[in-house]
Amino acid sequence: MQFTLKVWRQADREATGDFVTYPVDDISADTSFLELLDILNERLLARGDEPIAFDHDCREGICGTCGCMVNGFAHSHERETTLCQLHMRSFTDGETIIIEPWRSRAFPVLKDLIVDRSAFDRIIQSGGFIAICAGSAPDANATPIPKEAADRAMDAAACIGCGACVAACPNAAAMLFTSAKIAQLASLPQGHPERIERVKKMVSTMELSGFGSCTNHGECEAACPKGISVNFIAKLNRELIRAALWG
Amino acid sequence: MTWPVLGFFNTSTGKKVGMGVTGFVVVGFVIAHMAGNLQVFMGPEKLNQYAAFLVSLGGLLWVLRGIILLAAVLHVIFATQVTLQSWRARPSSYAVYRYQASSYAARTMRLGGPMLALFIIYHLLHLTFGVVQPAGEAFDPHHVYNNVVYGFQVWWLSALYIVAMGLLALHIWHGVSSMLQSVGLNHPKWNPWRFGLSALVAGAVALGNISMPLAVLAGLIQPA
Numbered sequence: 001m002q003f004t005l006k007v008w009r010q011a012d013r014e015a016t017g018d019f020v021t022y023p024v025d026d027i028s029a030d031t032s033f034l035e036l037l038d039i040l041n042e043r044l045l046a047r048g049d050e051p052i053a054f055d056h057d058c059r060e061g062i063c064g065t066c067g068c069m070v071n072g073f074a075h076s077h078e079r080e081t082t083l084c085q086l087h088m089r090s091f092t093d094g095e096t097i098i099i100e101p102w103r104s105r106a107f108p109v110l111k112d113l114i115v116d117r118s119a120f121d122r123i124i125q126s127g128g129f130i131a132i133c134a135g136s137a138p139d140a141n142a143t144p145i146p147k148e149a150a151d152r153a154m155d156a157a158a159c160i161g162c163g164a165c166v167a168a169c170p171n172a173a174a175m176l177f178t179s180a181k182i183a184q185l186a187s188l189p190q191g192h193p194e195r196i197e198r199v200k201k202m203v204s205t206m207e208l209s210g211f212g213s214c215t216n217h218g219e220c221e222a223a224c225p226k227g228i229s230v231n232f233i234a235k236l237n238r239e240l241i242r243a244a245l246w247g
Numbered sequence: 248m249t250w251p252v253l254g255f256f257n258t259s260t261g262k263k264v265g266m267g268v269t270g271f272v273v274v275g276f277v278i279a280h281m282a283g284n285l286q287v288f289m290g291p292e293k294l295n296q297y298a299a300f301l302v303s304l305g306g307l308l309w310v311l312r313g314i315i316l317l318a319a320v321l322h323v324i325f326a327t328q329v330t331l332q333s334w335r336a337r338p339s340s341y342a343v344y345r346y347q348a349s350s351y352a353a354r355t356m357r358l359g360g361p362m363l364a365l366f367i368i369y370h371l372l373h374l375t376f377g378v379v380q381p382a383g384e385a386f387d388p389h390h391v392y393n394n395v396v397y398g399f400q401v402w403w404l405s406a407l408y409i410v411a412m413g414l415l416a417l418h419i420w421h422g423v424s425s426m427l428q429s430v431g432l433n434h435p436k437w438n439p440w441r442f443g444l445s446a447l448v449a450g451a452v453a454l455g456n457i458s459m460p461l462a463v464l465a466g467l468i469q470p471a
């Protein structure tokens with residue numbers, strides 16, 4: 001297959017970037033999207049050009065490191081697919097593909113397609129954990145947890161923190177990410193003692209990081225490679241209202 | 248490291264709970280206002296009596312008006328704040344961006360909101376204060392029925408009201424379901440009802456309100 005790639009190139013945080021067009025040919029349909037970038041980078045290196053910088057790690061759709069906008073979709077137009085799990089067979093031969101980084105004030109571009117997502121780390125650091133001393137591993141079932149609650153916590157814990165929700169959100173809001181982390185802990189008894197402090201701190205850190213304000217469009221849920229539901233955002237809202245009323 | 252804690256109304260959730268609650272008050276008013284106005288179909292007596300009854304409430308009427316006005320003003324303030332926050336959050340926009348999930352109603356909230364605010368001002372000048380009278384007939388504060396009918400006989404004025412009610416329905420359609428989500432009233436089991444309720448309220452407001460100018464234009468309602 002062959003493609004015309006229009007890739008955002010930006011030297012560093014301060015530089016003003018621009019799109020550069022790269023024709024690539026001789027690509028197998030089973031090439032993954034990141035492999036396509038690898039192939040292009042090898043060709044760029046061979047002719048002495050600067051390779052395209054992009055984030056990646058597991059390439060198995062589980063670590064949340066990869067991600068950029070592809071033809072206006074965060075990660076991909078395929079449902080629940082990370083960029084590393086996207087394959088060129090999902091595109092048509094000869095297609096022009098526009099590739100740009102996540103765009104959000106809270107995620108500044110570091111280089112080309114790499115953005116700084118440490119705002120997510122700060123949200124977690126501000127409360128996305130349980131501070132009680134847990135001691136050694138407890139016996140299984142020592143704490144009874146209803147199956148529904150455990151399932152809900154697992155659904156929330158599926159979030160890999162890739163940032164596609166922010167990227168796809170018309171407001172660049174981080175509500176889906178933050179709500180998944182809060183819902184995961186609030187669904188389990190171990191998370192209850194700190195739930196009020198946690199939601200206040202995590203939401204405050206989120207707000208002060210420069211994310212936007214959710215308008216319930218649902219774009220985050222559609223873009224999420226793990227299918228995290230916007231129902232968790234309502235859960236976050238309930239937690240915050242509870243904290244405001246009784247906190 | 249100590250982490251900052253913002254007051255509830257300094258968070259975007261707090262502002263949207265504020266938008267939701269004030270929106271709820273305004274939607275409640277919109278429904279009551281429509282129910283009252285639909286008495287235009289029952290003839291001049293009935294509608295004018297109803298208007299006289301409202302005026303006879305005196306102080307209570309002003310309290311109610313105050314609550315609605317306060318709700319509307321706060322709604323606009325909260326909406327402006329969260330909109331500015333979101334605009335700041337994405338300083339450079341995408342070269343290509345594709346919607347996957349948002350409804351047309353959701354995407355037009357920020358356009359429809361200010362347009363509705365302008366319409367409301369015009370509507371107050373037309374039928375509450377009576378200072379703009381496109382029909383050229385004198386405004387009679389004791390003859391609400393004729394004020395309405397003369398107004399709607401002007402085709403472009405009716406068209407303006409009909410378009411505005413379409414915008415209002417769109418705003419309510421997304422607004423009601425969004426408000427329930429913002430205050431956390433969301434459960435997978437009830438979500439079909441949540442979307443059904445917002446569509447029902449939006450549809451009822453559009454149909455009920457648009458029926459009045461249409462009836463006047465069709466000649467079913469004549470000046471008394």
Ligand code: FES
Binds near residue numbers: 083
């Ligand atoms: S590289 Fe790990 S999820 Fe894509």
